[in-house]
Amino acid sequence: MTELSRDEAEAFVQAVVQLASMADRALPQRSSPLTRRLSEHLGGVGDDVSSTSMSVPVVERVNVQLALDAFAASTDRFDVIGLQSDIGNYGGVSLTGMVTGSWHGPGEAARQYVAVDIGVGESIDCLKSGLVLTGIDGEPVVALMYASENYRQELIVEVVGATQAAADGFLARLRELMHEHNAFRGKVVAFSFGMHGEFGLTFVKLPAVGRDDVVLGPGELEAIEAHSIGITEHADGLRAAGQHVKRGLLLYGPPGTGKTHTISYLVGAMRDRTTIILAGGAVGAVGQAGTIARSLQPATIVIEDVDLIAMDRQLPGGDHNALLFQLLNEMDGLAEDADVLFVLTTNRVEMLEPALAARPGRIDQAIEISLPDARARRRLVELYTRRPLDPHNASDDDLVERLDGVAPAFIKELARRAQLVELRGEESSSTSSLVVALDAMLEHATPVLRRSLAGPADD
Structure with a gap:
């Protein structure tokens, strides 16, 4: 048996490693229908894949979907492949891996959608995770979209193109369409937060x-x-x-x-x-x-x-x-x-x-925004009771005077209580429902409020 020199041994080891790497890449390509489909769409790919990506908060899922819908409407080359909705749980998920065959995770699955609001009482169906096969400027591209399962709750969009210009161009166009069709524009929204600091918009x-x-x-x-x-x-x-x-x-x-x-x-x-x-x-x-x-x-x-x-x-x-x-x-x-x-x-x-x-x-x-004066208190009583006060009625004038020092919120509640008094039949011919309600509210008011009003003294 001939003993190899050190240089020959190193060359042999390097050749074995290269063969193993080639076999590792070739086997999934031959065995994965998903890889073959993506490769065929892109016109064949080598080891160097042109790609780009972006990550946005999951709250932007609706805007990504609106952008994809708008892009689909502008082209006749648009297909969607479903993936498992929890694909973000798998380590190392990447579109480049799917295209080159080095991805060993799950393949195609039924498309899964989630209803996401685009306004009060309005929603659209958004793809949970999947692949989009399309093209831009005559060149094919593939886009992967999925939600990461880390604490930051991000939506990942990775794009692979036949050329780097195609990948970059598609992602740039997607961003433009997200801005153009943004679901939050012209709406009233409020923030909500999860236990890990991730935020949502309602x-x-x-x-x-x-x-x-x-x-x-x-x-x-x-x-x-x-x-x-x-x-x-x-x-x-x-x-x-x-x-x-x-x-x-x-x-x-x-x-x-x-x-x-x-x-x-x-x-x-x-x-x-x-x-x-x-x-x-x-x-x-x-x-x-x-x-x-x-x-x-x-x-x-x-x-x-x-x-x-x-x-x-x-x-x-x-x-x-x-x-x-x-x-x-x-x-x-x-x-x-x-x-x-x-x-x-x-x-x-x-x-x-x-x-x-x-x-x-x-x-x-x-x-x-100060406490209402007499004029404002009269208007507020009329606004919330939906009935005018008599400018020549001493009882109405006395009521307005007794409300000196209260906030509009108090008068709004007074109107509600007065309506309850009427529904219960607790008013009398000599005492209006507003007076009955005001007496009851002042009787149970906080000491601070009673001290500031012409109501019962605080014992």
């Missing part, structure tokens, strides 16, 4: 609020409209004059005075805008909201109780609030011609960071 139907349904102090509504609706209507003219249209509006005042009610009116009056609502725990999504607003402008970002993330840095703990800096960065980072309106509300304006509340360019207009 479509919101706000109550219909007309201008006559908004009862504020003298000049307050007009000032709010000028800064929101007015700039929206004249955005093009302002840009042409070199003026910016990005802006911030702060509504502050005691609880229940109508801040959220006023926002519902503004959103309804500016229907063509994309509106993102951040409230409660979702206020932490200000970064994601800013990204969506910039992409889908004209847009409005509503942040309820902004003091939760924008507390004065001089207060205990305020200097460690990273969300404050995120909010400031989002407001400062907008382009001058970006039609993005921030509407912020707070019950505790004294706690806000001065760099936010006292700086034009961030908050350009701050309106106090």
Whole structure:
């Protein structure tokens, strides 16, 4: 037996490794119908496969589907292959592996779809995972779409083309169509969060609020409209004059005075805008909201109780609030011609960071939504009871006077209680249902409220 030299031994080992690698690639190609189908569509592939990919939040699944539907409508070369919906659980899943035959995971499966909302009460069927066989500019491409099962919950789209230009071109076109057909544009959406921080978007139907349904102090509504609706209507003219249209509006005042009610009116009056609502725990999504607003402008970002993330840095703990800096960065980072309106509300304006509340360019207009005066209280009673008060009735005047110091929310509840009094037959010829209801509400009101009203004294 002839002993091999060191160089000969190394060459022999390298040849064995190369043969094993070739066999490993060739065997799946011969045995996998999926690999053969993909290879035939692409016109045959070698070891070097041209590919590109993107990952987006799973919430974008609906926009990927809308983009694919739009692309399918523009071509006669479009086929969909189903894959197992849990394919993201398999390690190393990749389209390049499927095309070259190095993918040892599951193959074709029945197409599975999931209904995803595109509006309130509207949905479309979206492919859970699968392959799209199509082409662009005369060159074949294959696209793989599946949801990763990691904690970030991403949607992966990988594209392989006969050339790199084809792969890049198809993905670029898909992004364009996602933007063009975005399901969130012009809608009202709110954020929701999962236990691992992944976020979703839900479509919101706000109550219909007309201008006559908004009862504020003298000049307050007009000032709010000028800064929101007015700039929206004249955005093009302002840009042409070199003026910016990005802006911030702060509504502050005691609880229940109508801040959220006023926002519902503004959103309804500016229907063509994309509106993102951040409230409660979702206020932490200000970064994601800013990204969506910039992409889908004209847009409005509503942040309820902004003091939760924008507390004065001089207060205990305020200097460690990273969300404050995120909010400031989002407001400062907008382009001058970006039609993005921030509407912020707070019950505790004294706690806000001065760099936010006292700086034009961030908050350009701050309106106090105060407790209603006598005129406003009379209008609110008529609005919520849907009946006029008699201007010459002393009892009605006394009722309006007794409501001095309450918020509109209290008057709205009073109207509901009065209706219950009438349904139960508890009113009398001498005492109106409103008076009966008000007496009962004041009897059980909190001590703070009773001290502020002309009601029963607090023992």
